[in-house]
Amino acid sequence: MWIVVTLGSLALIFLVLLDSFETTVLPRRVTHRFRFARLFYRSSWTLWRALALRIPTGKTREAFLSLFGPLSLLALLTTWVFGLIVGFALLHWSLGTVVQAPEGAATFWTYLYWSGGTFFTVGYGDVTAANPLGRGLAVAEAGLGFGFLAVIIGYLPVIYQTFSRRELTISLLDARAGSPPSAAQLLLRLARSGNTTMIDPLLAEWERWAGELLESYLSFPVLSYYRSQHDNQSWLAALTSILDTCAFLIVQVKGNNSYQARLTFAMARHTVVDLALVLKAPPIAPDPDRLSANQLQQLRQQLREAGLDMHEGAAVDAQLAELRGMYEPFVNALARRLLFSLPAIVPEKATPDNWQTSAWMPRAPEIGSLSKQRARDGHFD
DSSP, X not given: OHHHHHHHHHHHHHHHHHHHHHHHTOOSOOOSSOOHHHHHHHHHHHHHHHHHHTSOTTHHHHHHHHTHHHHHHHHHHHHHHHHHHHHHHHHHHHHTOOEEOTTSSXXXXXXXXXXXXXXXXXXXXXXXXXXXXXXXXXXXXXXXXXXXXXXXXXXXXXXXXXXXXXXXXXXXXXXXXTTTTOHHHHHHHHXXXXXXXXXXXXXXXXXXXXXXXXXXXXXXXXXXXXXXXXTTOOHHHHHHHHHHHHHHHHHTBTTOOOHHHHHHHHHHHHHHHHHHHHTTOOOOOOSSOSXXXXXXXXXXXXXXXXXXXXXXXHHHHHHHHHHHHHHHHHHHXXXXXXXXXXXXXXXXXXXXXXXXXXXXXXXXXXXXTHHHXXXXXXXXX
């Protein structure tokens, strides 16, 4: 029996260290089937998601969902620490490490207490090793605990810095594409500004953002559960709006150099496909269709009035549908998996941007020449 417990404790310590290394240090996706972190997030998110679905849609549900990312990260780190402490306690217990304890004969709970104090390098001194093997294991656990906690402490700032970089670009989309963002508003505001040359630098920035999103989410999948600051924004809504915009620019707009739109579309589509694979979200076509024939004609007419020349015809419609079919099933699957709302391509009604509202003032008043500016360039639809 002691051999089985010894091997089991060594296996537990090894698996915890391997899982924490793959999650926090290894800068690439792990493909082997069993991972504790993956199992932890699947099971805990399934439970959290089921509880969230019992809450009516609105701010309360979003607030509840926003807790999962930070709490799950802390719970995972706590589980790793507890696993290592239990592993060393089992190892001492199976080997029968001789210790000097106030209660005399050592029990498993004595070893568990001693292991916890050693791991956190507390060193009360009420329980001490009385043989060389116990002293060696105690030194090994203290060194391991010190290094493990240092890595974990360094891991948390990386997570929050990555989250902040993600949210910065999403916030910049507010005045450009509305809240929630939409391809229709992004294209209309750009066209009404009279400076369509701005589209390529904007799409280049979002190409880089999509690449950083893919790299960071493959390294730190927990970030996919972190919600944005505003309930009507999300990383998935922003990414979907950019894909919608690129698809429309590639197919519909005449005289537009679609090279940058194609590059951004390729990077963004790569991102949603890989993330759907990582999160085990099989593609599901959205139902109902996100862009009806009437909405498409309405958007074309608005863009013509804003000064853009449009391609039309059955071939154009088919090509647009083909491009949308390359990403919509994946973003829809991610939205269902993570309980996000996909943005409309053409919003049914105008809503104020986030910058226009506050808790004290439901909507910012018109000031000076902003009334004319609003009617002319559409920035404040």
